[in-house]
Amino acid sequence: MGEFDLIERFFKRPTHNAVLGVGDDCALLQPSPGTQFAISCDMLVEGRHFLSTVDPFKLGHKALAVNLSDLAACGAKPLAFTLALALPRADEAWLAPFSQGLFELADLHGCELVGGDTTQGPLNICITVFGEVPVLAGRSQALLRSGATAGDDLYVSGTLGDARLALEVFRGTVSLPAPVFEAARLRMEQPTPRVALGLALRGIATAAIDVSDGLLGDLGHILNQSVVGATVNTDIAMTLVAAYTYYTVAGGQFGTNIPAAQWRSWALAGGDDYELLFSAPVAQRAAVAAAAQASQTPVTRIGGIDAEPGLRLVDNQGQAVPSTYTSFDHFA
Ligand code: ADP
Numbered sequence: 001m002g003e004f005d006l007i008e009r010f011f012k013r014p015t016h017n018a019v020l021g022v023g024d025d026c027a028l029l030q031p032s033p034g035t036q037f038a039i040s041c042d043m044l045v046e047g048r049h050f051l052s053t054v055d056p057f058k059l060g061h062k063a064l065a066v067n068l069s070d071l072a073a074c075g076a077k078p079l080a081f082t083l084a085l086a087l088p089r090a091d092e093a094w095l096a097p098f099s100q101g102l103f104e105l106a107d108l109h110g111c112e113l114v115g116g117d118t119t120q121g122p123l124n125i126c127i128t129v130f131g132e133v134p135v136l137a138g139r140s141q142a143l144l145r146s147g148a149t150a151g152d153d154l155y156v157s158g159t160l161g162d163a164r165l166a167l168e169v170f171r172g173t174v175s176l177p178a179p180v181f182e183a184a185r186l187r188m189e190q191p192t193p194r195v196a197l198g199l200a201l202r203g204i205a206t207a208a209i210d211v212s213d214g215l216l217g218d219l220g221h222i223l224n225q226s227v228v229g230a231t232v233n234t235d236i237a238m239t240l241v242a243a244y245t246y247y248t249v250a251g252g253q254f255g256t257n258i259p260a261a262q263w264r265s266w267a268l269a270g271g272d273d274y275e276l277l278f279s280a281p282v283a284q285r286a287a288v289a290a291a292a293q294a295s296q297t298p299v300t301r302i303g304g305i306d307a308e309p310g311l312r313l314v315d316n317q318g319q320a321v322p323s324t325y326t327s328f329d330h331f332a
């Protein structure tokens with residue numbers, strides 16, 4: 001199978017959003033009147049972002065999911081994506097499930113593959129997504145990292161830390177009962193991009209980011225760009241680790257005892273969560289609840305934005321919790 005057969009067989013499909021898809025030197029996209037393109041690119045490198053043993057179907061899902069998550073964080077509606085792929089060999093048994101996993105998620109979000117590049121080399125997947133956000137009365141409706149204001153509530157969607165927990169099981173540092181591990185593994189291998197929530201939060205959230213490097217690290221980006229501080233309740237954050245719920249139901253017995261500080265650290269600095277972290281005015285609490293309901297996405301208030309710079313961690317009693325968490329940095 002040559003390069004062009006490979007593209008034809010696994011990646012060429014009819015387009016609806018795009019004027020022109022795969023097959024020419026460029027794809028053509030027509031922005032709808034009164035909208036802007038939101039564009040984001042994420043690369044997945046074997047050994048760095050995924051294990052070499054991962055199921056290609058799940059990898060296809062994850063490669064697009066992490067990109068859709070960036071559109072979600074901006075409140076952008078997915079339109080199209082490109083796929084740059086380096087492959088060690090043209091292996092049908094890998095390409096078929098990879099493209100199925102990719103297109104299954106793409107179809108779910110009406111996001112179509114419009115072009116890419118294919119080359120021989122160490123496995124590397126780079127996707128660029130294109131979405132759109134409306135411009136109303138000259139103002140972009142995109143959710144940005146820079147709009148958080150003192151007094152705002154701070155929220156996070158879904159669950160935290162389970163992807164990291166699954167990684168620790170693979171690394172052999174933790175063991176979990178099989179059903180708990182399977183649930184955590186799903187979070188690591190097939191994260192759910194919170195696209196519907198991002199769209200529902202337009203005009204409500206003041207700032208948003210998707211949690212990829214760890215909650216506190218990504219919160220740091222909002223705080224820097226908004227020039228504010230924040231207080232986070234770590235007792236609430238810890239309960240968002242889905243496995244922690246099982247752990248407490250099991251009476252704190254997973255064979256081994258896992259200390260509270262460990263659960264806290266997975267919640268606050270685990271990474272690979274692909275949840276939305278966002279701020280919204282107190283007056284918008286009902287609107288946030290309605291957005292969560294409409295998008296069928298759980299949302300939890302975990303703290304608030306402060307005028308005083310810096311990040312403060314507190315427990316349910318309001319007592320300070322020491323902070324020693326670092327977020328993921330490829331070159332640190
Ligand atoms: P060029 O020579 O202009 O780089 P290519 O020969 O690499 O074009 O690609 C031919 C067509 O196939 C282009 O439309 C390109 O966008 C598309 N394409 C290449 N690789 C992929 C891929 N992995 N997924 C989707 N489209 C692809």
Ligand code: MG
Nearest residue numbers: 116117118119
């Ligand atoms: Mg090319």
